Amino acid sequence: MKNIQLIELGLKDYKDTWDYQEKLFKEIIDVKIENRKNDTQKPTPNYFIFVEHPHVYTLGKSGDIQNLLLSEEQLIAKGASFYKINRGGDITYHGPGQIVGYPILDLDNFFTDIHKYLRFLEEVIIKTLAEYGLQSERSKGETGVWLGVGTPFARKICAMGVRSSRWVTMHGFALNVTTDLGYFDNIIPCGIKGKAVTSLEAEINRKVPLEEVKSKILKHFSELFEAKFAKM
Numbered sequence: 001m002k003n004i005q006l007i008e009l010g011l012k013d014y015k016d017t018w019d020y021q022e023k024l025f026k027e028i029i030d031v032k033i034e035n036r037k038n039d040t041q042k043p044t045p046n047y048f049i050f051v052e053h054p055h056v057y058t059l060g061k062s063g064d065i066q067n068l069l070l071s072e073e074q075l076i077a078k079g080a081s082f083y084k085i086n087r088g089g090d091i092t093y094h095g096p097g098q099i100v101g102y103p104i105l106d107l108d109n110f111f112t113d114i115h116k117y118l119r120f121l122e123e124v125i126i127k128t129l130a131e132y133g134l135q136s137e138r139s140k141g142e143t144g145v146w147l148g149v150g151t152p153f154a155r156k157i158c159a160m161g162v163r164s165s166r167w168v169t170m171h172g173f174a175l176n177v178t179t180d181l182g183y184f185d186n187i188i189p190c191g192i193k194g195k196a197v198t199s200l201e202a203e204i205n206r207k208v209p210l211e212e213v214k215s216k217i218l219k220h221f222s223e224l225f226e227a228k229f230a231k232m
Helices: 014-038 072-077 114-130 181-186 200-204 210-225
Strands: 002-011 047-052 056-059 081-084 091-094 098-104 137-139 142-147 155-165 168-176 227-231
Touching: 002 210, 014 047, 014 081, 014 098, 014 168, 047 210, 091 181, 098 210, 114 137, 114 142, 114 155, 114 168, 114 210, 210 227
Parallel strands: 002 047, 002 227, 056 081
Antiparallel strands: 047 098, 056 091, 098 168, 137 142, 142 155, 155 168
């Protein structure tokens, strides 16, 4: 079993969390560079961050700024911030009531296949939602987890976007649990027009404690990645 250090940040500013991710990401890469340089085999750590962010919109490196439908003044009025960042994908929203997970893993410890990694992240969420009686699935060519794929009512419940270098990952997924979905009206989510966004609460018509959902995510992540978590 591989070991992953679990970090619970609670409600934390997006930029502060991004900087923290970068620090852990660099730490792992530095060990890998040192191992290669000195022909050593010092083990690399793996991390998994759980966090909630205050209202924020983030645009991936291949994203289109036109998908943000607010001016700077309107962002301020809504108490939201905006960042252009170094993950894949287009624009998304993070806010309270959303479970954000940032696995910072050395895939050399697991498997060196970024597509498999993304499919595994999706599968963790699919299995978690199944515990609430929801049949979620992938949508071809659209990373993330969806409900009602192939119908006029297709809606996204979990967005994903990652960055990797030297097989080390950062960024991750954002699962809407009790999220205020009104904030998605200010963007074209993930740059996909005409598709709705939903939450676990909206789908099952009741509030679900975030801690309960997080424990299910960790269970399925452990099984798929054959890993165990230790809290930092």
